[in-house]
Structure formats: structure tokens, C-alpha cells
Amino acid sequence: MSQKMNWFNGSIPEAIQRSKQQKVLFIVYVHGQNDMSTEMDKVWNDPEVITLCNSSGSVAIKLAANSEACGHFSQIFPVVVVPSTYFIGVNGAPIEVTAGHKEKAEFVKVIQNVIKLHNDQLSAAQPSPPTAVVQPSTSTAQSTAPSTSTQPAEIEKPPLEERVQKAKEKMEIKREEKQKTEKEKVKEEEKERRKLGKDLQKLKDFQKERELKDSAEQMRKEKAEEKRQRDKIREQIARDREERAARFRKETQEQKLAAEEKKQAQLSARQKLTEEEEAKKMEMTRIQVRLPDGTSISNTFPSSDILRSVYTVVSGRIGADVTLSTVYPKRIFTQEDMSQTLLSLNLVPSSVLIAVPRKSNVISKPGNSGGGILAFILAPFLFLWNMIRVFLFGGSSQEKVEDTPPTSEESQPSSQRRTRPQTAYQRRPIRSEGNVRRLTEMRDDDDENATWNGNSTQQM
CATH class of the missing domain: 3.10.20.90 (Phosphatidylinositol 3-kinase Catalytic Subunit; Chain A, domain 1)
Structure with a gap:
């Protein structure tokens, strides 16, 4: 059947009182929830460690690092590293303090050394029995006088002064030994104190280094988390941009399609209207x-x-x-x-x-051919003379028309002459030169406003 560690179930003051009464070693084990505490628990459950602690009769108590009892204990003995083990002697001073995880072999050696030091302290603390010098009383001396006188000389005791002197010498030796022991004890205590100070400093350095490592690890985790958040935000921004761009392209495409449809509708309506107008024009x-x-x-x-x-x-x-x-x-x-x-x-x-x-309706009278030729020859001079006369004396070419003799066409009966059609436009005056008539202006007002189209040369 496997042994179990005999942990004390009471409070810390009760454990201290019992260890002082029984003059045994007081052990305090502080553990936590980290990996080193788990490994150290395995060492404490080892049969060899359990046998050493139980056989020495030590009072061992187990404290959780986050408990109230550990807080009270840390006010007396600072708890720097978790897990830690404190071996405290009967005088209340720690004999040994171990920090962190210890291997089984190393921890067994520590326990054995602590038990030996504790036993040395107990032996040094026990007072030596005093040497008493007993002087015989008078009655005793008297009663023993005859007997001493009858004893032989070789068994006689040394004189009282010699015995007192020897007792004093022994007491002086004991006192010197005690002083020497006390000095050695003070030295050992000083060594232990220095060692404890060094261990505490190591614990502080270890805790500081651990805090720096934890801080660096926390900073690294925070930076990684910030980077992950930034990447996530960048991805979200990129997705939002892509969605906005796609939505914008879609809206632009829809607007273009709508504008194109509207344009096509307008073109169709305009073309239809143009076709209708053209159809009306073509009617x-x-x-x-x-x-x-x-x-x-x-x-x-x-x-x-x-x-x-x-x-x-x-x-x-x-x-x-x-x-x-x-x-x-x-x-x-x-x-x-x-x-x-x-x-x-x-x-x-x-x-x-x-x-x-198709056929000319103008009939020339005989005898007028010569006059026609003459009028044709003199026509330029008559035109020039008319221009000069109009410029100098005023007048119009209409008066010249009235003074000219009637042509063969005018001499014809009215039934045979063609009457000039009456239009809504003002007629231009006619200038006669012999038998030749010329229109001063061949175009009417309607011709002056004529335009060009694709079917004919002019448009009304």
C-alpha cells in the first residue's frame, strides 16, 4: 500500500505551535496552477520524499498561492516564486528555501541536509548539566571521621580545594565550549542568513526576469493581435472598395444602358417623326x-x-x-x-x-428685217446712252419702253398676242431695242429666295 504525505490540515499558527511543542521541523509548501507546480507535486508524492518527511516527524503544510493563508505567510516570509518550499527550524528562522521545480534526487538531498541541520540545532540548544560542589556538613564529617580514619591512605579523596579547582576548570571548559558553540551557531546563522538573502535575491531576479519575459510575450501577443486586426480591417476595406467599385460599375452600366435606351427611343421617335414629316412632304x-x-x-x-x-x-x-x-x-x-x-x-x-x-409664235413682218439688224447693232450704244441719261437726268427704263415703237408682236391683234399672265409678284420693266426685247431682271422675287435641295436645283 502506497504511503501518503501527512499534510497538516489546521492553520499556520496551529502548525507553528505544534512544531515548537514537538521541536520538529516546520515545512511550508506553496504551489500554484502553473506547470512547475504540477511537476513539483509529483516530487512531493514520491514515496522516498514522503518517507523522509514522515519519519522525521516534521509538520508540513500545503498552501495555495492565491489563498488568504498564503497572503498572511508572505507577510513574514516573502513568496517570490511559485512553487516554493520553506524549511523553518524551531527558532523560527528558515533553514532552507527552494524555489521552483526540483528534481527528485536533488530535493531528497535538500531534505536530508535540512534534517541534519535541524538536529544539530536541537543538540546545540540543549543545556549541559551543571557541576555542583557539595561540601560535607559537620555531622557528616563527624560521623564519617572514624571511618575515614580507619580506611587506608590510598583511597583517601583529594582535598576540597583541589576538587573545587577541578570543578572550576571543568566549568570554564564548558563555558568556553558553549561560547565556541554559540559563536559557531552565530556564524552558521549568519551563513544561513546570507544564503537566504542570496536565494531571495535570486528569486527576485528570477521573478523580474520572468516578468520581463511575460511582458515581452504579452507585447508580442498584443502586436500579433493588432497586426491581425489591421490585416482584417485592410481586408474589409478592400472588400468594401471592391463592392463599391462593382456597385459603381453596375450603376454606371445601368445608367449607360438607360441613357442608350433613352437615346435610341429619342432617335426612334425623331426618326419616326422625320419619316412622318417626310411622308407628309412626299404626299x-x-x-x-x-x-x-x-x-x-x-x-x-x-x-x-x-x-x-x-x-x-x-x-x-x-x-x-x-x-x-x-x-x-x-x-x-x-x-x-x-x-x-x-x-x-x-x-x-x-x-x-x-x-x-415647241414652235415659235413670233411672226416677223416683211420689211422689218433691216430695222432689226440696225437695232441689234445700235443696242449697245442705246443701252449705254440710257444708263448715262438715267445717271444725269434721272428716270427709269420704263419710259424708254413707252417711247419705243411697237414690235411685230405688239402690232398683232390682241386675239393673236399672248397675254402676260398676272402673278402675285411685281413685274419687272422691259427694255426694247429695235425688234429685240430684253427683260431687265429674269428672276422674280420668288426666285431670289430659292434654295437648293437634293431633287432639283431650287426649292420654292
Whole structure:
């Protein structure tokens, strides 16, 4: 059956009182929750250590480092390192203090040395029996006198003074030995005190070093934790940026798609409106026809009408057969073209046509040929003279028209002459030079505001 360590279950004062009464060694073991305490508990549970402590009759008490009893004990003996073992003698001074974990063999040697030192202290503390000098009384001397006188001389005791002197010498020797023992005890105590001071200093240094290591380890852990938190925050920021960028790209794409759809819708609506306007424009066309006398007529025709409708209006206005043609590109319409629509002939939405009579209706009178040639020769001089006269005396070329003799066309009956069509525009004055008539301005006001389009050279 395995032995168990006989730990004292009472308080520290009770343990101290028992150790003093029994004059045995007082052992205090302070343990904690660290790894060294766990290893030291295994050493205390070793059978050899248990046998040494129990056989010496020591009072051993076990204290937890965070207990109230340990706090009271540390006020007397500072607890620097956990675990620690304090071996205290009967005089209340520690004989040995061990700090930290000790191996079994080393701890057994420490216990054996402490037990030996404790026994030495006990033997030195016991007083030696005093040597008493007993003087015989008178009656005893008297009663023993006859007997002493009858004893032989060789067994006679030494004189009293000699015995007293020997006793004094022995007492002096004992006193010197006691002083020597006390001096040695003081030396040993001083050694123990110095040793305890060194051990305490080592404990303090060890504790300080341990605190520095723990502080460095704590700082390292805190830095690692801070770095981990910073990395986590950076990752979160990066994810947030990516999400914002993706959301921004998505919103931008949606906005672009919406803008594109809106633009396409607007283009479709505009194109549809343009097509409707073009369709409306293509439904009707405005045709302007320039007549041989310099005037022009304008009329609006449906795009589905054929060219013969225009021809009928123009020929009816002139009173003669005419040929219709375009200015640019130059094209003369034939009889086959008369049955085609204005849309198929690219005369939509507006066009300008030129009407040319097929046969001349001007009949020259005999005998006027010479006058015509003369008028043709003198025409430049007459034009120059008119310009000078207008510049010097004022007037207009209309007066010249009134003074000129009637031409062959004017001399014809009114039924045979072509009447100039009355339009909404102001007519320009005509200048006559012999048998030749010239228009001062071949274009009407409507022609001056003409514009270009893709189908014809001018647009009304």
C-alpha cells in the first residue's frame, strides 16, 4: 500500500505551535496552477520524499498561492516564486528555501541536509548539566571521621580545594565550549542568513526576469493581435472598395444602358417623326415652272399625279405646246415620261421646271428685217446712252419702253398676242431695242429666295 504525505490540515499558527511543542521541523509548501507546480507535486508524492518527511516527524503544510493563508505567510516570509518550499527550524528562522521545480534526487538531498541541520540545532540548544560542589556538613564529617580514619591512605579523596579547582576548570571548559558553540551557531546563522538573502535575491531576479519575459510575450501577443486586426480591417476595406467599385460599375452600366435606351427611343421617335414629316412632304410636291417670257408659275400637286397634269396646266397657261425639262441635272421629259408620276420622276417634294415652246409664235413682218439688224447693232450704244441719261437726268427704263415703237408682236391683234399672265409678284420693266426685247431682271422675287435641295436645283 502506497504511503501518503501527512499534510497538516489546521492553520499556520496551529502548525507553528505544534512544531515548537514537538521541536520538529516546520515545512511550508506553496504551489500554484502553473506547470512547475504540477511537476513539483509529483516530487512531493514520491514515496522516498514522503518517507523522509514522515519519519522525521516534521509538520508540513500545503498552501495555495492565491489563498488568504498564503497572503498572511508572505507577510513574514516573502513568496517570490511559485512553487516554493520553506524549511523553518524551531527558532523560527528558515533553514532552507527552494524555489521552483526540483528534481527528485536533488530535493531528497535538500531534505536530508535540512534534517541534519535541524538536529544539530536541537543538540546545540540543549543545556549541559551543571557541576555542583557539595561540601560535607559537620555531622557528616563527624560521623564519617572514624571511618575515614580507619580506611587506608590510598583511597583517601583529594582535598576540597583541589576538587573545587577541578570543578572550576571543568566549568570554564564548558563555558568556553558553549561560547565556541554559540559563536559557531552565530556564524552558521549568519551563513544561513546570507544564503537566504542570496536565494531571495535570486528569486527576485528570477521573478523580474520572468516578468520581463511575460511582458515581452504579452507585447508580442498584443502586436500579433493588432497586426491581425489591421490585416482584417485592410481586408474589409478592400472588400468594401471592391463592392463599391462593382456597385459603381453596375450603376454606371445601368445608367449607360438607360441613357442608350433613352437615346435610341429619342432617335426612334425623331426618326419616326422625320419619316412622318417626310411622308407628309412626299404626299404633296410644289412645282415651279419657268415660262419663256421670264415669268414663272407655281402650283402644288399630289405626288401620285402624273407629269401630264403639270404639262396640261403649263400648256394651258402659255396656249401652246411646250417641252418640260429640269435645270440640274439636265433632263428633257418625253411623251413616255408624261404618264409617270411625279414621285417616280424625283420631282418630290419640290422641283423647278423650264417650259420651252415647241414652235415659235413670233411672226416677223416683211420689211422689218433691216430695222432689226440696225437695232441689234445700235443696242449697245442705246443701252449705254440710257444708263448715262438715267445717271444725269434721272428716270427709269420704263419710259424708254413707252417711247419705243411697237414690235411685230405688239402690232398683232390682241386675239393673236399672248397675254402676260398676272402673278402675285411685281413685274419687272422691259427694255426694247429695235425688234429685240430684253427683260431687265429674269428672276422674280420668288426666285431670289430659292434654295437648293437634293431633287432639283431650287426649292420654292
